[in-house]
Amino acid sequence: MKTTLIKYFVLAVLLWFFAVPCYPGAGEKEPQSILYFYNSETNINNFVSLKITFDTYLSQFGDYYFQPFSDQSNFESFVAENDKGVMLLSSWHYSMLKDQASLVPALIGVSNNKTTQRKILSTQHDIESINDLKGKKIATASNISYSENLLREMVGSANEDVVSSVKFVLVPKDIDALMAVGFGIASAALTSEKSLENFKDINEKQYSQLRQLGISKEILLTLAVVHQKADAGAAKLLATLMKMSTNPDGKLKLRMLGLDDWRPLTPSELATLNVTEVKGK
Amino acid sequence: MNKILTAKIIRLAKHGFKTRLLAAAAMTCSILSMQLPADPSNAVLILNSDNSVGRYALAQSTFEASQTGEKIIIDLGDGQPHDEVIQKLFQQSKIKITYAIGSNAYMLINQLAADSKIIFSSAINWQRLPLEDHTFGVSNELPAGMQLMTFRYLFPDVRKIGIVYSEKFNEEWVAEAVKSARDAGIEIIGKSIDDHTELAPALRSLLPKVDALWLISDPSVLSSKDATMEIFGQSNAMKKPVFAYDKIYTDLGALLIISPDIYTISRQAAALVDDLLTGTKITEKVVSPAGSHVILNMKTLNSFNVRLNQDALDSVNQVIE
Numbered sequence: 230m231k232t233t234l235i236k237y238f239v240l241a242v243l244l245w246f247f248a249v250p251c252y253p254g255a256g257e258k259e260p261q262s263i264l265y266f267y268n269s270e271t272n273i274n275n276f277v278s279l280k281i282t283f284d285t286y287l288s289q290f291g292d293y294y295f296q297p298f299s300d301q302s303n304f305e306s307f308v309a310e311n312d313k314g315v316m317l318l319s320s321w322h323y324s325m326l327k328d329q330a331s332l333v334p335a336l337i338g339v340s341n342n343k344t345t346q347r348k349i350l351s352t353q354h355d356i357e358s359i360n361d362l363k364g365k366k367i368a369t370a371s372n373i374s375y376s377e378n379l380l381r382e383m384v385g386s387a388n389e390d391v392v393s394s395v396k397f398v399l400v401p402k403d404i405d406a407l408m409a410v411g412f413g414i415a416s417a418a419l420t421s422e423k424s425l426e427n428f429k430d431i432n433e434k435q436y437s438q439l440r441q442l443g444i445s446k447e448i449l450l451t452l453a454v455v456h457q458k459a460d461a462g463a464a465k466l467l468a469t470l471m472k473m474s475t476n477p478d479g480k481l482k483l484r485m486l487g488l489d490d491w492r493p494l495t496p497s498e499l500a501t502l503n504v505t506e507v508k509g510k
Numbered sequence: 511m512n513k514i515l516t517a518k519i520i521r522l523a524k525h526g527f528k529t530r531l532l533a534a535a536a537m538t539c540s541i542l543s544m545q546l547p548a549d550p551s552n553a554v555l556i557l558n559s560d561n562s563v564g565r566y567a568l569a570q571s572t573f574e575a576s577q578t579g580e581k582i583i584i585d586l587g588d589g590q591p592h593d594e595v596i597q598k599l600f601q602q603s604k605i606k607i608t609y610a611i612g613s614n615a616y617m618l619i620n621q622l623a624a625d626s627k628i629i630f631s632s633a634i635n636w637q638r639l640p641l642e643d644h645t646f647g648v649s650n651e652l653p654a655g656m657q658l659m660t661f662r663y664l665f666p667d668v669r670k671i672g673i674v675y676s677e678k679f680n681e682e683w684v685a686e687a688v689k690s691a692r693d694a695g696i697e698i699i700g701k702s703i704d705d706h707t708e709l710a711p712a713l714r715s716l717l718p719k720v721d722a723l724w725l726i727s728d729p730s731v732l733s734s735k736d737a738t739m740e741i742f743g744q745s746n747a748m749k750k751p752v753f754a755y756d757k758i759y760t761d762l763g764a765l766l767i768i769s770p771d772i773y774t775i776s777r778q779a780a781a782l783v784d785d786l787l788t789g790t791k792i793t794e795k796v797v798s799p800a801g802s803h804v805i806l807n808m809k810t811l812n813s814f815n816v817r818l819n820q821d822a823l824d825s826v827n828q829v830i831e
Contacts, residue, residue, distance in 0.1 A: 271824070278828040285831070364790075366781075368800055396781060400801035401771050402825045404663060408656050409800040414778075427821070431662045432655075434693045484823035 262462035263314040264470075266297040267304035268451060269375040270319045271402075271487070279485065286482050290469045301372060308332070312456035315466045317486070320449035321375060324502060327454075335467050336453035337498060338488035340423070344450050344498060349425050350383050350443030352417040353410055359384045359442065363391050365416035368398045368406035376419055383443030404428065411435035417442070449498060451488060552606040553580040554783055555599065557619055559612030559632075560587025565772050569611045569632050572776035577609075577783055586615055596622050607786050609779055613639065620645070627786055631779045632772070636796060646786070647796045648778045650770055654683065655690030657724075657768050660804060661753055662694045664766065664822045665722070671753070672720035673700045674712050674741075676730030683726070698724075706733040713744045722816075725754040725764070738762065749814050760807050760830055765814065767805040771827075774801030803827045 264287065266279075276297045283295035298304035301322075308316060308330045316332070326332060337344045356362060362384075369376040381392050398415050400406050403424035409415040411432065420428075422444075429436040453470055455463045473479030474490040483489055494502075554577060561567050566587075574581065582599065584592050599605050600623045608623070610616040610630040616639055619628055630647035633639060639647075661668060671691070675684050684700050691698045699720055701712045709731065717723065723745050725732075732738055742762040745752050751765035760767060778800060785792050805828040811818055823829075 275827040282829055282831070396784075398774075398781065398800050399777055400774055401803070401827060402801070404660070404822075404825050405771075405774070405801040408659060412653055412656060412798060413794075414798055414800045427663060430666075431659045432694050481820065481823065484820050485826065485829070487824035 261292045261294070262466040264293060264295045264466060265304070265307070265314055265316045266295065266318075267299075267301060267322070268317065268319050268486075269301065269322045269372045270451075271370055282482055282485065286473075286479060287466075287469065290472075291465060293466055293469065301374070305330075312458045313460060313463065314455075315459075315463050315470070316454050317451055318454065319375070320452055320502065321378070323452050323454055327502070327504070331457045332454045333457055334452045334454045334494055334499070334502060334504060336470060336491040337449060337494045338451040338453075338486070339490035339492055340450060340488050344492075345447040346450060347422045347447055348379050348383075348419060348445040349422050349441055350380065350417060350419055351407065351410060351425060351439040352442045353413075354438050354440050356416055356440065356442065359388050359391055362395055362417060362442075364394045364396075366396050366398050366414075367417045367419055368400050368409035368415035369419040370400050370403045370406055371419065373397050373399070379419060379445055380443075383445055404431075407439075408435075410439060449501060451486065452494075453491060553582045553604060555596070555605045555608040555619075556581055556583045557596075557608055557610050557615040558583070558585045558587065559610075559614040561585040562587050563612075566611050566632060568772045569776045569779075572773050573609060573611075573780050576777045576780035579783075579787065586618065593618075593622060600626060607783050609783060616647075629779050629782045629786070631775050641795060645795070646782050646792055648775045648782070649796050649798050650775070651798075652768065652770050652802055653690070653798050654687035655693065656798075656802060657753075658687070658691050658694045658696055660768055660802060660825075661722070661724075661766070662696060663825065664804075664806070664819055665751075665816055666819050667817045668721040668751075669695065670697050670699060670720045670722075672716040672723045672750075673698060673726060674709065674716065674723075674731050675700060675702055675726060675728050676704065677702045678704075679728050679730060680726060703730065705730060706737050709733075709737055710740055710744070713741065717744060717748045717750050720750065722751045722753055722765075725752050725759065727755055751810065751814050751816050757805060760805060763807070763810050765807050765810045765816065767803075767807075769803050770799035771801035771803045775799050805830060 264283065276299060279297055280295050287293035287295060298307070305326060308326060323332065323334060340346070352362065356365070367376070367380070371379070376397050377392060380395070381389070384391055398409060400409060403420040404427065406415070406418035406420050407424065407428045410418045453467060455467070470491050473483050480489065556570055556573065558566050558570050561570060570583070582605070584596065586592060596619070605626065607627045607629060608619045610619050610628055611632050613633040616628065616630045616633055619626070620640060624642065625644070627644045630636070630639070630645070632650055633647065634650055636647060636649055661671065673684060673687070688698045688700065699716060701716045703709055703712050723741070725741065742752065746763050752759065752763065753766045753768070754764040755767065755769055757767055778797060782792065804826050806826045807830045809830060
């Protein structure tokens with residue numbers, strides 16, 4: 230009798246073990262997912278504040294946390310060695326990394342119903358040509374390699390000597406870059422077109438004294454990307470990002486990144502990034 | 511450096527044993543506390559007023575990361591005597607340029623090596639420093655116009671801003687601010703006071719006429735803790751936001767804090783050092799900070815009726831929630 234009872238008990242345990250699915254159930258903790266952030270287009274140095282803000286927001290929806298990076302090379306090494314989580318980065322940076330790190334874009338940032346922006350080279354009025362920029366200071370809120378690349382694209386390969394001679398003054402924000410020109414601290418500023426429009430609103434006199442000497446092509450805004458081997462946790466984190474704009478608090482947090490929404494990329498946006506295959510499609 | 515140490519020890523041998531022992535220990539500590547490059551010829555001397563002060567430490571680390579040349583680092587806040595070591599370095603032509611962080615560092619190097627090239631930053635009220643032909647720096651004060659434009663960007667409906675000030679300390683500054691404000695579409699209403707007894711009535715008269723109060727660094731206005739409490743007490747009671755210049759005021763309810771960005775200042779100092787090293791002509795002896803650090807107090811925003819331009823949130827460095 231005792232032996233039979235033991236047999237039934239073992240059988241019940243085995244049945245329970247195979248019947249219960251192997252994913253987190255009620256009361257069981259889901260694996261942690263991390264939102265990594267490095268943006269070559271913004272010289273953000275408020276990592277502590279950004280981390281607290283995003284950690285507080287994301288933790289309402291799961292075991293998520295936000296990990297900003299201040300250094301491009303550290304971020305790149307990390308991305309190369311880690312296939313978990315979601316990464317927020319500029320489209321320029323994505324294009325550089327996508328092959329070596331097997332990254333696929335999942336979402337694109339939206340600002341004022343647009344997923345692209347243009348960058349403008351604004352100069353003091355007495356700088357009349359690209360050649361006049363030689364040796365001058367250019368204020369920028371983007372990192373140096375991104376700014377150099379942008380300037381090279383704007384001035385053309387014939388003016389490589391200008392690109393190599395300018396000195397970049399790194400500032401925290403686009404608006405600082407424009408004010409640096411307005412107050413004579415720098416000779417030129419590399420900023421987004423949107424920032425220049427905002428500058429016009431806050432000081433029309435200084436705006437009128439600027440000269441627009443270069444303009445970039447349309448550049449895709451910030452991307453949320455995942456590894457090709459991304460796990461279910463990354464998918465859930467992406468879904469949480471997508472819903473940010475429907476939550477007033479989430480929308481406010483998005484504004485801190487200069488965005489007001491996320492959405493999946495269109496085929497033409499994927500083509501711009503030379504992406505032929507996207508996970509889940 | 512070994513030569514300096516040897517010479518010092520020989521000189522010490524002429525004095526009494528105790529003196530010798532103490533002096534040798536102090537000298538050794540001073541030398542050991544310095545960070546020397548392998549070959550310090552034509553190095554940049556980083557002279558820090560006190561590296562235990564957060565903003566000075568940040569200025570130093572940012573400068574070190576931005577300036578690629580050889581560096582010798584001396585921290586004046588380590589409690590060790592440094593005068594003789596610094597003099598020796600200059601006598602042996604080891605130093606090309608000094609980067610002085612803070613007023614104490616500047617005053618010391620100006621006294622010990624008056625003819626040398628100096629770049630300074632993080633000095634409060636640099637105008638009181640003795641400046642020589644070969645002295646350059648980055649101011650620690652943001653131009654009033656930059657601050658006003660930031661106010662306007664974040665709070666487009668704030669068009670009248672009040673300032674309580676003393677003519678003794680801030681007459682010229684306020685006159686400049688009034689001029690800059692016009693370009694930013696803002697009207698500044700100033701109220702000058704002679705001493706702390708005039709503060710409360712000045713606020714009572716000023717606050718009903720303005721959309722916000724701009725707290726500036728003025729010893730006659732911020733003469734005591736009570737004076738500060740009076741300013742915030744009256745402003746909060748009238749739901750008038752206060753824009754200030756230091757993070758300490760967020761605890762009292764300041765809505766916005768704008769201060770110079772230390773990273774930017776230190777990179778500007780490094781660029782000035784590069785200009786001097788490469789012989790590039792420097793047109794302005796003291797340049798303004800090119801970037802600001804903006805703190806927004808959401809707790810105050812939520813309790814006051816002030817419209818925030820949410821598009822400008824990406825220009826905020828820190829949000830207090």
